[in-house]
Amino acid sequence: MHWDGFTTMERDVRAVVGDPRWTLLPPVTRAHTLAQRALVTPDGARWLFGAHARWYRLDRVDGRWHLSAPPAHPAVRAAARPSPPGVAIPPVLIPTGPDFAYDRGSTQGFVGPDVPHEITERLRALLLAHRGLRREDFPLDGSVYQQVFARDVASTVAAVWGTIMWCAYAPAFDGNEVMLSMFGEFLARPLPGDDWVRWLPMGSLDALVGLYAERMRSGAGEAGLRLAGLMAETATVLRADPRFRPRADALIAMAEPLLGSPWLDQHAMPSGAVRQAWLARCPPHLVPATLPEWAxxxxxxxxxxxxxxxxxxxxxxxxxxxxxxxxxxxxxxxxxxxxxxxxxxxxxxxxxxxxxxxxxxxxxxxxxxxxxxxxxxxxxxxxxxxxxxxxxxxxxxxxxxxxxxxxxxxxxxxxxxxxxxxxxxxxxxxxxxxxxxxxxxxxxRDDPRPQEAADRRRPDLDESGSWLFETSNSDISSLPPL
Incomplete structure (x- = not known):
């Protein structure tokens, strides 16, 4: 059988870390166990499969282990051998157990494979149910979304949009993506991009949490909890697509507990540390989904x-x-x-x-x-x-x-x-x-054929505004994180 050192060691480490007894071992024993499974390639580079179920490479210049995808060439992988003793394993590289359970979803973009019709229809239903709420009860004043949406748009619409943007692995969308088109009537300016793609900025948890926190600090607790519930509900819809799933699961874990325990963030309101309170609720196996927020x-x-x-x-x-x-x-x-x-x-x-x-x-x-x-x-x-x-x-x-x-x-x-x-x-x-x-x-591309598009079109949301796709760089140069 053909030897592949990287595949063999990865399989071995996964089995060891997956054993329930792993978390009971003292740190020095876990470090020694990993060190026995380190590899060295013919060029002298040392490799280790460790924390977050990923490979690390020992830098011969700075002496640090760097997260680094392993070599892909079969000859290099076949020539890898167990590393000689004496490899020091930093504690940060030792798997905790939950980090190996993290579902990374898919790294595919939203161009080519469109968001499935079932998901866009459920999002449409959420928008229809929340678009008509009073702006006075759900204001956008003071939010970065005030620059994105028209003046008469309620923050419930922004909550759905912001959840989509935050959960997306890479928010580059097909220019004809139905999920974006249904927001056309709400936007204050064209989306950045060209004839083919909307190149959108990474979603901001600060902006998303800010919608909820503003209502709670204003004494409109019911409205604040409704926004948090809407974020969790939107994320629940999105998680059916693996390109949204990891961050959607994290957002559900952060927002959903408020529906049963509305007092959870009261301690964080005066100091403005609500975002930190949300991140603290993220369970260990989902923490990698929040890396952009703190690392x-x-x-x-x-x-x-x-x-x-x-x-x-x-x-x-x-x-x-x-x-x-x-x-x-x-x-x-x-x-x-x-x-x-x-x-x-x-x-x-x-x-x-x-x-x-x-x-x-x-x-x-x-x-x-x-x-x-x-x-x-x-x-x-x-x-x-x-x-x-x-x-x-x-x-x-x-x-x-x-x-x-x-x-x-x-x-x-x-x-x-x-x-x-x-x-x-x-x-x-x-x-x-x-x-x-x-x-x-x-x-x-996945765009529906003309007849399919006509069959799917609904009169309840205006998706026909061509201005949505008329890009003006002067209009969108100051578009804030979404």
Whole structure:
């Protein structure tokens, strides 16, 4: 039987951590157990399958373990061998047990595979039931959603929208997505994007919780609890789609307890720590879904890991998915920040250098080097991975629709993550890599045929406003986190 060290050790660690006795072992025993299952590859790199059921690579430069997707090439995986004794395992890398139970859902984007009709119809019903409530009872004043929605829109509509945006793994949606179209009559401005895709910013838990907290602090407790219940109900609908499920489950766990215990957040109201109170209610096995809220660096690491996995198909074509991912990251950084040649690499010499310097601590030495080379040397082979003429190079074109959708979702999530980590505004027209991937999907879209669209159309919500899809960058440049 063919030996694959990474598959073998991952299976072994999962079995050990899945044993009920794992949590009863003293920390030193658990660390020793993991150390016995570390791997070393022919290049001398050491690997460990640890916390969050993911792989880590020991950085030979800084001596730290970095979250890092494992090599995909069969020859490298087959040559991996158990690491010699003496590997120190930091406590943060030791699985707790619940972290291995986390359901990561799907990294696919919402272009190509549209949101299923059953979900959009249930969301439509929620909007119909809550759109007509009095603005006086559910105001948007003081909320970031005041810039997104028209003046006469109640915060119940914003609660449904905000839940969708927060639960989405990567909020890049097909331009004709029914779920977005049903909000057309409520929006105050066009959504960012182009003819094919709405490139939306990552959802904000602060903004979402703020709708509820404002009502509670104003003495309108019943309205506040209704908003929290609506968020939980919307998340319950969304979780049927694996692209929403992880964060939907986390939001349900944070909001739903209020319906039975409305006093839960009273202690946090005076200090404005309601968001922290919600995050504290998130159970251990769902905490990874909230990483963007409290650990942007770790969130970037995980999205980059997803991107490497989405590029796994390139290994069969003789490429290294890890190096390709670093090159595509470089292409997006250069596209957003520009490249100042030849002195960009000197710390502080350009905005690009500042961004890259901020990303370096969250990458292992191999990925850092690939990122540096792709940015600093125009003639380097890694530049061959960059989109040209708005299209992916032939060697990177995904083999099928599902792979292309996963690449789109992970690339967009990675783009939003590094922008959030470095304080860089995300481009309203999308990242270069994502835009190129879309071209692999636009001829395989899920839009219903004309007759199906006519059959499904409902007169209760206006979805015909073409202004929704008429993008004006001047209108949306200040669109806040949703």
């Amino acid at each position: 942007p660096g770790e969130h970037f690491r995980h999205t980059l890991y997803d991107l490497v996995e989405a590029l796994g198909y390139t290994a069969a074509r003789g490429m290294d998915p890890r190096a390709v991912a670093a090159s595509l990251l470089a292409a997006d950084v250069a596209g957003v920040c520009g490249v100042s040649e030849p002195a960009w690499a000197a710390p502080g010499s350009s905005y690009t250098a500042q961004v890259v310097t901020a990303l370096y601590p969250w990458m292992d030495d191999e990925l850092r080097q690939a990122l540096y080379l792709a940015l600093a040397e125009p003639a380097h082979p890694l530049r061959g991975c960059w989109p040209a003429g708005g299209e992916l190079p032939p060697g990177l074109i995904p083999p099928d629709r599902e792979t292309a959708a996963a690449l789109l979702g992970s690339a967009y999530a990675t783009g939003l993550a590094w922008c959030a980590l470095t304080g860089t505004p995300a481009p309203s027209e999308g990242f270069a890599v994502c835009s190129a991937v879309v071209k692999c999907l636009i001829h395989q």
